[in-house]
Amino acid sequence: MRTRKRDEVKCTLGGNEVLSHISRLYGAEATEAVKGYTPMYCSGSFTEVYLVKPQLVEAVEAVLRSGRIPYFAGMYCGRLRSAKPEFIPSHVLVERIYEFLGHPIRAVKAIEQGIKVILYGRDLLAESVASCFEPVELGEVVSVIGPDGYVYAIGLSTTSSCEEIAKLRKKDVVVRSVFDLGWYLRGGTVPREAKYKL
Amino acid sequence: MKAVSERARAIASKFGFLEYMVVRYHEIFGDWSEVTELLEAFEKPLVKAIRINTLRFKSVGEVLERLEKLGYELSKIPWDRSSYIVVRAGRVSLGATHEFLLGGYYLYRGVASLIPPLALSPSKLDRVLDSAAAPGGKTTHLAQLMDNEGLIVATDISRERFRAFRTNLERMGVENVVAIRVDSRRIPEIFGEYFTKSLLDAPCTGEGIIQLDPSRKTKTSFEDLVRAHKKQVELLMATIRATAPGGRVVYSTCSIAPEENEFTIAEVLESLSNVRVVRTSTAVDFEPGVTEYFGVELPEQLKLCGRTYPHKHGFEGFFVCVLEKEMK
Numbered sequence: 054m055r056t057r058k059r060d061e062v063k064c065t066l067g068g069n070e071v072l073s074h075i076s077r078l079y080g081a082e083a084t085e086a087v088k089g090y091t092p093m094y095c096s097g098s099f100t101e102v103y104l105v106k107p108q109l110v111e112a113v114e115a116v117l118r119s120g121r122i123p124y125f126a127g128m129y130c131g132r133l134r135s136a137k138p139e140f141i142p143s144h145v146l147v148e149r150i151y152e153f154l155g156h157p158i159r160a161v162k163a164i165e166q167g168i169k170v171i172l173y174g175r176d177l178l179a180e181s182v183a184s185c186f187e188p189v190e191l192g193e194v195v196s197v198i199g200p201d202g203y204v205y206a207i208g209l210s211t212t213s214s215c216e217e218i219a220k221l222r223k224k225d226v227v228v229r230s231v232f233d234l235g236w237y238l239r240g241g242t243v244p245r246e247a248k249y250k251l
Numbered sequence: 252m253k254a255v256s257e258r259a260r261a262i263a264s265k266f267g268f269l270e271y272m273v274v275r276y277h278e279i280f281g282d283w284s285e286v287t288e289l290l291e292a293f294e295k296p297l298v299k300a301i302r303i304n305t306l307r308f309k310s311v312g313e314v315l316e317r318l319e320k321l322g323y324e325l326s327k328i329p330w331d332r333s334s335y336i337v338v339r340a341g342r343v344s345l346g347a348t349h350e351f352l353l354g355g356y357y358l359y360r361g362v363a364s365l366i367p368p369l370a371l372s373p374s375k376l377d378r379v380l381d382s383a384a385a386p387g388g389k390t391t392h393l394a395q396l397m398d399n400e401g402l403i404v405a406t407d408i409s410r411e412r413f414r415a416f417r418t419n420l421e422r423m424g425v426e427n428v429v430a431i432r433v434d435s436r437r438i439p440e441i442f443g444e445y446f447t448k449s450l451l452d453a454p455c456t457g458e459g460i461i462q463l464d465p466s467r468k469t470k471t472s473f474e475d476l477v478r479a480h481k482k483q484v485e486l487l488m489a490t491i492r493a494t495a496p497g498g499r500v501v502y503s504t505c506s507i508a509p510e511e512n513e514f515t516i517a518e519v520l521e522s523l524s525n526v527r528v529v530r531t532s533t534a535v536d537f538e539p540g541v542t543e544y545f546g547v548e549l550p551e552q553l554k555l556c557g558r559t560y561p562h563k564h565g566f567e568g569f570f571v572c573v574l575e576k577e578m579k
Contacts, residue, residue, distance in 0.1 A: 172352065
């Protein structure tokens with residue numbers, strides 16, 4: 054398989070693909086949280102999605118016309134993939150949706166010790182789960198929320214419901230970490246992709 | 252001249268500086284005791300500062316409270332409403348707290364970097380150009396001042412610095428930035444005279460931040476200064492060309508070298524008749540720009556530029572100047 058180079062990244066403005074993923078995961082109402090934003094898709098070895106405010110569109114178009122690509126534009130929305138999970142939302146997007154909905158969904162709330170562990174890139178264990186917010190699906194994205202209500206990580210669920218978590222042993226993995234805020238200290242983007250598999 | 256040279260040699264030797272640098276400091280201050288005060292101040296460590304990010308946390312108080320619980324003691328910087336000096340460190344390093352990872356604040360090695368965005372003073376309606384922007388302290392500050400509205404186009408050429416830049420934009424919850432990895436001198440080709448306000452915190456020799464890197468006492472030759480000056484002129488010319496008539500440009504460096512500051516502005520003023528210097532209005536009590544240097548007289552309007560010195564201001568040596576482009 055050929056690995057694409059960064060130079061081969063192509064960006065396009067517009068298209069509703071990411072909105073359909075947001076709707077599928079968080080409900081149609083959640084798309085209202087990003088109403089008015091234009092998606093920008095940048096595809097290389099994977100597709101990164103940004104949500105661009107109206108006042109940024111003219112500048113993005115000027116950059117694209119010049120034959121360049123924006124390195125970052127607007128709000129980082131997440132990553133599209135061809136295999137499941139087809140969309141990994143950014144923690145910023147998820148927080149925006151929770152704020153709009155007024156409550157979290159597809160999430161587990163962790164105790165402080167669990168947050169400390171997950172910020173090292175490790176998985177969340179059953180013993181660190183304080184509460185769970187349905188729906189939770191096997192192999193789909195789930196947010197890890199701290200005791201303070203902020204999203205600290207996005208991962209993949211190893212269970213099909215919140216009820217199943219209660220039946221797990223203490224050391225069983227509940228959320229396989231894909232992205233955690235500790236990544237801002239550790240750096241790197243490509244290695245993340247290898248973790249999107251259960 | 253011989254007396255100057257001998258005194259300069261002695262002071263340079265005492266503090267470990269190149270002699271030509273000390274001679275220049277005497278030319279700026281005209282007083283050996285002040286030169287000595289400056290060099291003594293360069294020996295003291297800089298105070299760290301944080302800017303609390305209201306784009307991610309609704310209130311400054313929430314972040315302060317969380318940091319105080321970690322054992323931090325912070326003191327308000329009087330000239331910026333969201334920034335604090337770190338008086339006492341807490342149990343967890345400032346670059347590794349949950350609050351840092353959540354984008355609750357930006358960490359500065361010195362407070363002078365807060366000045367350029369305040370001098371530009373952008374509003375929610377502005378289209379801002381931030382040249383040589385990575386790793387993003389100023390860009391994220393501009394976004395905060397604009398409450399994530401308006402537009403910031405941020406450019407930098409370094410791939411390595413851009414990675415850190417992207418991380419900072421994402422961590423700090425910035426939504427009004429379009430970031431491009433490009434030589435900032437190419438920006439007018441892409442945008443024309445598009446921006447209402449522009450910031451160029453120019454790459455420089457770092458002659459104001461010797462506290463952070465003592466090797467700067469000896470590593471910059473006069474030829475290096477000339478090279479830096481040439482690039483700064485090119486970058487500033489491009490930044491002005493990308494700014495709309497009636498727009499403002501802030502030029503700054505973390506250097507106290509007139510060659511990188513007043514001489515850069517003077518060369519641009521000589522080339523462009525539609526640009527003038529206006530007073531730098533922030534709450535910082537600046538020293539005026541240099542207008543006479545080794546017998547060279549520079550335009551009087553350069554006095555309106557601002558300088559800071561470690562022995563006078565208690566933080567880095569810094570230069571900032573606000574330019575206004577005339578309406579057509």
